[in-house]
Amino acid sequence: MRIEPVARVAGGFEERFGTPRQPGLVPQAQARVVMLAPYDDAAALRGLAGCSHVWLLFGFHCSPSRGWSPTVRPPRLGGNRRVGVFATRSPFRPNQLGQSAVELVKVHEDANWRGLVIANHDLMDATPVYDIRPYMPYSDAIPHAVPPPGFEGPPGELMVRFEPAAERVLGDLSEGDRALVRQVLAVDPRPAVQRDDPERRFVLNLVGCSIRWRVADGVAIVDAVSRLRD
Amino acid sequence: MRIEPVARVAGGFEERFGTPRQPGLVPQAQARVVMLAPYDDAAALRGLAGCSHVWLLFGFHCSPSRGWSPTVRPPRLGGNRRVGVFATRSPFRPNQLGQSAVELVKVHEDANWRGLVIANHDLMDATPVYDIRPYMPYSDAIPHAVPPPGFEGPPGELMVRFEPAAERVLGDLSEGDRALVRQVLAVDPRPAVQRDDPERRFVLNLVGCSIRWRVADGVAIVDAVSRLRD
Numbered sequence: 001m002r003i004e005p006v007a008r009v010a011g012g013f014e015e016r017f018g019t020p021r022q023p024g025l026v027p028q029a030q031a032r033v034v035m036l037a038p039y040d041d042a043a044a045l046r047g048l049a050g051c052s053h054v055w056l057l058f059g060f061h062c063s064p065s066r067g068w069s070p071t072v073r074p075p076r077l078g079g080n081r082r083v084g085v086f087a088t089r090s091p092f093r094p095n096q097l098g099q100s101a102v103e104l105v106k107v108h109e110d111a112n113w114r115g116l117v118i119a120n121h122d123l124m125d126a127t128p129v130y131d132i133r134p135y136m137p138y139s140d141a142i143p144h145a146v147p148p149p150g151f152e153g154p155p156g157e158l159m160v161r162f163e164p165a166a167e168r169v170l171g172d173l174s175e176g177d178r179a180l181v182r183q184v185l186a187v188d189p190r191p192a193v194q195r196d197d198p199e200r201r202f203v204l205n206l207v208g209c210s211i212r213w214r215v216a217d218g219v220a221i222v223d224a225v226s227r228l229r230d
Numbered sequence: 231m232r233i234e235p236v237a238r239v240a241g242g243f244e245e246r247f248g249t250p251r252q253p254g255l256v257p258q259a260q261a262r263v264v265m266l267a268p269y270d271d272a273a274a275l276r277g278l279a280g281c282s283h284v285w286l287l288f289g290f291h292c293s294p295s296r297g298w299s300p301t302v303r304p305p306r307l308g309g310n311r312r313v314g315v316f317a318t319r320s321p322f323r324p325n326q327l328g329q330s331a332v333e334l335v336k337v338h339e340d341a342n343w344r345g346l347v348i349a350n351h352d353l354m355d356a357t358p359v360y361d362i363r364p365y366m367p368y369s370d371a372i373p374h375a376v377p378p379p380g381f382e383g384p385p386g387e388l389m390v391r392f393e394p395a396a397e398r399v400l401g402d403l404s405e406g407d408r409a410l411v412r413q414v415l416a417v418d419p420r421p422a423v424q425r426d427d428p429e430r431r432f433v434l435n436l437v438g439c440s441i442r443w444r445v446a447d448g449v450a451i452v453d454a455v456s457r458l459r460d
Contacts, residue, residue, distance in 0.1 A: 094269055095361055097361055101370060131316075131323060135372060136319065136377050144282075145370075
């Protein structure tokens with residue numbers, strides 16, 4: 001079956017490292033879903049305003065197709081235990097499609113683009129979107145659902161502390177950007193197999209900054225931040 | 231992008247008419263998701279047992295591709311109001327892909343087939359399945375989500391009454407099959423534009439029977455049932 005993108009994500013996460021592993025973890029993350037011709041017809045989005053959440057069906061375009069493997073090692077299980085790919089949400093899947101329920105901030109239309117502003121997402125920049133559909137609580141919300149063994153509950157949260165040197169740079173950012181940095185680090189983007197050394201530094205680029213941190217005793221300690229662009 | 235089925239539904243609904251319009255409406259509906267080669271590797275499902283619900287990403291293979299239309303007329307809105315296709319769950323979409331959260335009854339393996347037994351589904355027989363992934367309550371369950379205007383709450387439920395003539399035939403069925411008939415009729419499969427005449431009869435084939443009913447005053451009255459096969 002051939003499928004083609006109806007939209008593309010703009011303003012999404014720019015690096016795989018630091019991109020939340022699921023939606024719903026980083027409320028501050030906003031992006032645009034820009035409709036592509038011929039699907040950029042205003043009528044196609046009519047009736048969506050007023051809806052709070054939408055499903056996006058998208059392609060894992062940044063996860064290189066390494067061929068198909070029946071098992072993967074999910075970060076949630078420590079990164080060294082193999083389970084079946086269909087028991088996980090790994091991007092390395094037979095058909096590289098993902099689905100995310102994200103907040104719909106608004107339906108947007110101006111001379112430059114038509115589409116959706118979304119938040120609390122987990123999407124990389126330029127992600128191809130194959131479908132958009134409203135979240136229907138009566139069939140989609142199953143709060144009592146039991147996830148597979150080892151995936152119970154949301155991923156652990158870290159405290160986030162900015163050291164004075166980092167604070168000096170971050171102080172120039174908007175409240176929203178500062179909150180985004182906190183939320184991304186709180187859900188611990190470190191690879192599961194690199195979590196033993198409290199002195200090990202990690203670096204990611206976010207909100208136009210290079211952010212360096214380490215994790216000790218459940219606290220992500222940001223000790224250096226530099227601006228990448230102005 | 232090319233995608234290919236990893237599994238196929240067996241024992242799903244046999245007619246579009248009567249197939250629930252969403253999952254979660256007909257608990258008694260059971261089906262099999264039969265893995266296809268090369269995805270029928272036992273390792274690919276390892277770790278899924280113990281999980282209560284899975285997402286299936288599937289193709290609407292029974293909805294003829296009529297080309298793309300920016301608007302559709304959903305049954306929930308009475309069948310005569312047009313809204314944007316991305317504001318609905320209509321099967322008539324640019325990429326004919328659907329997603330359903332269904333109950334995982336068990337992971338199955340024997341000499342004949344490997345795959346999943348599912349329930350509370352909305353899938354037609356022989357539906358191609360493109361992906362299987364666990365339902366994760368912390369990112370998928372959003373009970374407070376607000377659906378688009380007009381789609382609030384589950385579809386209305388009808389009472390279901392079996393007339394004596396129908397009861398005589400249905401009495402030979404299993405409890406489960408009788409419950410399935412009740413559940414399918416309770417969510418009112420009638421086309422939205424054919425709901426005004428309380429004398430109008432509808433017929434659908436289910437559990438090996440042809441079932442005839444009409445709807446008056448919020449009650450689905452089953453007045454004739456005949457066995458199709460033994």
